[in-house]
Amino acid sequence: MTIINLPTTDTAPVKASRRLSVAPMMDWTDRHCRVFHRHISQHTWLYTEMVTTGALVYGDVERHLRFNEEEHPVALQLGGSDPADLATSARLGQQWGYDEINLNCGCPSERVQKGAFGACLMAEPQLVADCVKAMRDAVSIDVTVKHRVGIDQTESYDFVRDFVGTVAEAGCKTFIVHARNAILKGLSPKENREVPPLKYEFAYQLKRDFPDFEIIINGGIKTEAEIDQHLQHLDGVMLGREAYHNPFVMAGFDQRYYGDARAPKSREDVLEAMIPYIQAQLAQHGERGLKLNSITRHMLGLMTGLPGARAFRQVLSDSKKLALGDPGLLREAATRLRIAA
Numbered sequence: 001m002t003i004i005n006l007p008t009t010d011t012a013p014v015k016a017s018r019r020l021s022v023a024p025m026m027d028w029t030d031r032h033c034r035v036f037h038r039h040i041s042q043h044t045w046l047y048t049e050m051v052t053t054g055a056l057v058y059g060d061v062e063r064h065l066r067f068n069e070e071e072h073p074v075a076l077q078l079g080g081s082d083p084a085d086l087a088t089s090a091r092l093g094q095q096w097g098y099d100e101i102n103l104n105c106g107c108p109s110e111r112v113q114k115g116a117f118g119a120c121l122m123a124e125p126q127l128v129a130d131c132v133k134a135m136r137d138a139v140s141i142d143v144t145v146k147h148r149v150g151i152d153q154t155e156s157y158d159f160v161r162d163f164v165g166t167v168a169e170a171g172c173k174t175f176i177v178h179a180r181n182a183i184l185k186g187l188s189p190k191e192n193r194e195v196p197p198l199k200y201e202f203a204y205q206l207k208r209d210f211p212d213f214e215i216i217i218n219g220g221i222k223t224e225a226e227i228d229q230h231l232q233h234l235d236g237v238m239l240g241r242e243a244y245h246n247p248f249v250m251a252g253f254d255q256r257y258y259g260d261a262r263a264p265k266s267r268e269d270v271l272e273a274m275i276p277y278i279q280a281q282l283a284q285h286g287e288r289g290l291k292l293n294s295i296t297r298h299m300l301g302l303m304t305g306l307p308g309a310r311a312f313r314q315v316l317s318d319s320k321k322l323a324l325g326d327p328g329l330l331r332e333a334a335t336r337l338r339i340a341a
Contacts, residue, residue, distance in 0.1 A: 016073040016099070018174070020227070020253050021045035023218055023240040024077040024102070024146070031067045032281070033298040037243065038070055039265060039273045041250040043258040046074045050104050052117075053080030056089040065096040068277075075100035077146070079107065081117040081127060083134035090135040090143065101135055103128070105147035108182035108192045119182035122151050122159075125166035133170040144174040146218070149202040150181040157202050164206055164213070174214040176238055177203040193219075193241070204233040222249070224256065231257075246304040267302055271330045274299070278327040293322045296329065308340030 022029065022037055024047035034046045051064050067074060076093040078101060080086045090101040105128060107118035121128050128145065135143045145167055149160045164175055180196040187195055198220050207215040216236035221227060227237045242249060248267060254260035265273065278295050296316050303309040315321065315333035322329070 016043065016045070017258075018045045018214065018216055018236045019231070020250075020257050021176075021216065021236060021238045022047060022243045022250075023238050024048055024050055024075075024104070025240060025244060026050060028244050028298070030298075031071065032295040033244075034071045034074060035068050035277055036270070036274060036295075036298050037247060037250065039270045040247055041253045041264075043073075043254050043260060044250055045100075046071055047102060048074070048076050048098075050077045050079045050107065051089070053078060053082065053085035053089045056092055057085050061092055061096075065092060065098075067096070067098075073099045075102050075144070077102040077104055078135075079104045079117050081121060081124075081131065083131045086131050087134040087138040091138045094139040094141050098141065100142045100144055101139060102144045102146055102176070103131060103135070105145055106178045106182060107189070108148075108184055108187070109189045119148055119151055120184060122147055122163055122182070125163045128163075129167050129170035129172075132167055132172045136171050142174060143172060144176060145172055146176040146178065148178050148180060148182040149199050152181065152184055154181065157205055160202055161206065161209060164210060168210065168213065173212070174216070175206065176216045176218055177206065179203050179217055179219040200230070207234050222246075224249075224252065227257075244298075245301045247299075247301055248304065267306075268334055270302065271299075271334055275327045275330055278330075282325060282327070291322070292325050292327070292329070296322065299330075303337055306337065308337040311340035312337040 020041070021044060026049050029047060029049050037044065037046060055064050065076070076098040078086060078089050078093070080089065086103070093101050104118055105121045109118065132143055132145065147163065179199050179202060180192070183192055183196060200217065203215060203217045214235045216238055217230050217234050218238035218240060221230065221237055221239055222242040230237050239249070251264040254262070254264065274295070278292065281295065282290060282292065300313050300316055303312045312333045315329065315336050
């Protein structure tokens with residue numbers, strides 16, 4: 001288990017672990033989103049969007065890998081299937097300061113399949129093992145794998161068991177299990193997150209069959225009650241869309257799951273904490289054309305479930321106000337929320 005020094009409570013330090021995490025989500029979990037999430041939970045493990053090896057081997061490394069120090073613990077998810085390119089990319093990830101390298105074996109999109117990686121790699125477990133070994137030889141931080149429980153019409157538990165067993169021979173000890181099949185043809189990525197039935201029991205059985213491995217479950221999880229149920233069987237829980245659309249669901253995670261004695265920030269505390277970050281980012285990257293909406297778009301769900309949440313979203317979505325580039329818009333949105341409530 002990776003151990004990273006994190007802020008301390010009044011009594012003892014809190015050790016980093018993947019007990020709770022936020023899934024890598026394309027177009028969503030960029031560095032601005034991760035800073036926002038970090039202000040809600042200090043200890044929940046965060047993941048980048050998937051970064052392809054081609055983008056790092058042939059592209060702008062800084063653009064793809066720069067992140068903010070306050071994001072720790074944070075993992076870099078890679079997409080690729082060439083062991084040498086993955087080793088190079090993993091090495092870059094460690095050099096840039098990431099705490100974990102994760103290999104994507106779960107994305108079912110046709111674009112990813114054309115690159116011969118993502119969920120289609122589950123059909124080639126030995127290749128995945130070769131990729132994992134190459135990355136582990138290149139870095140000293142954890143190398144983990146995120147995968148599905150099956151592909152297409154494969155319904156047998158044996159398929160995912162054998163996949164995990166083969167990859168584990170290369171030294172991988174942490175598996176993040178999206179507990180649905182990936183349908184490689186005929187379903188969109190969105191449908192692949194909703195249509196194939198959830199098979200939580202497959203993840204539970206993996207833990208029984210591989211008790212020494214860290215098994216983390218992902219897929220359809222929304223509430224603390226559901227998290228508590230899964231943690232009776234598994235080492236960790238990864239939230240996906242719920243963490244994005246209803247981010248304040250994470251507000252109690254530090255106390256409940258990490259033993260942090262500090263009271264969580266209120267929603268308005270989170271807004272206030274984001275203002276200096278936004279000011280700094282706009283000042284630093286203004287010449288690159290960073291827009292206020294690049295950051296505030298991740299914050300639209302902060303008031304989910306509260307009276308006035310719609311008014312809050314309307315202010316943060318107002319194109320004319322956003323064009324002014326004034327982070328004080330967050331305070332205005334909070335005021336509108338109170339009035340509307």
